[in-house]
Amino acid sequence: MYTIGQVSEMFQIPASTLRYYDREGLFLEMERTGGIRRFGEREVEALRVIECLKASGLEIRDIKQFMAWCVEGPSTYGLRRQLFETRKKAVEEELRQLHKTLDMLNFKCWYYDTAIADGSEDRLNAMLPDKLPPEIQKLYDNCHGKE
Amino acid sequence: MYTIGQVSEMFQIPASTLRYYDREGLFLEMERTGGIRRFGEREVEALRVIECLKASGLEIRDIKQFMAWCVEGPSTYGLRRQLFETRKKAVEEELRQLHKTLDMLNFKCWYYDTAIADGSEDRLNAMLPDKLPPEIQKLYDNCHGKE
């Protein structure tokens, strides 16, 4: 069993944030001794799931809903499974979006490398949007709306 | 040249947001006719870059800084190049984090598939954290801190 300070240290999360999560109902069955929170394995695993769901784009209120399902028992397995499935779809979409963002960033890096080499953007502007090197054309098209 | 309403439609961004961006200094040289904003190719490309930088995790105030560099001219090519390089690093890190998140989500989907098939988590709890199927073990380890 851990104190809030130890968990704060383990996860590199401020104790104030852990208290906030508790207030919001993310640690529904946490024990206390003399008013002081005791984090057990259940809470540590809950925190890993909280970080995962947060990273997937879920809001605190919806994570609270999930935690309530966990307390409710086996009748909510289906709902919980569905939640993770939906989060998977969201993260996969986010990954696709981030790859497009990366293409734009790579294009811009090439663009400024070229501008620096040339000393101006004149030649670049004359090349745009066609006449780009083939590998750069791909990056450009992918972040300027071409399918 | 486009009005704010046309750009709002094109990018599916509320006109109020475009005005907010303008107020924050993201369209530094935008023209007006009779007080009304005229978005040209420069502003449309700026908006594409804004969306990219936002998706990369950059804040509005830092995007404003970038736009100021663009107005400043060729002397800031190096700074602009460096900004995109830094954003690339941030996005690549975000991609790594999202892949770990996806591993956790896949593990949880398998976990609840199994719990549903079993009707309880008893057998699962007896399997954890070792004795998991090999392909599941990988997912589990990757999101429970094992290197």
Added chain:
DNA sequence: GCTTGACTTAAAGTTAACTTTAAGTTTTAG
């Protein structure tokens, strides 16, 4: 027993990124 450090609470404050409101101006269609 006393100090120190870690814990507790409720309530107020912070921040970023919008969003809404209210009042007014400009453009467009008839």
Added chain:
DNA sequence: CTAAAACTTAAAGTTAACTTTAAGTCAAGC
């Protein structure tokens, strides 16, 4: 010329996720 649609502003309001503050309680070491 007029009515409606689309634009304008400054200022206030919203939201999520914390974070800080103030005042107090608990546990450990000397």
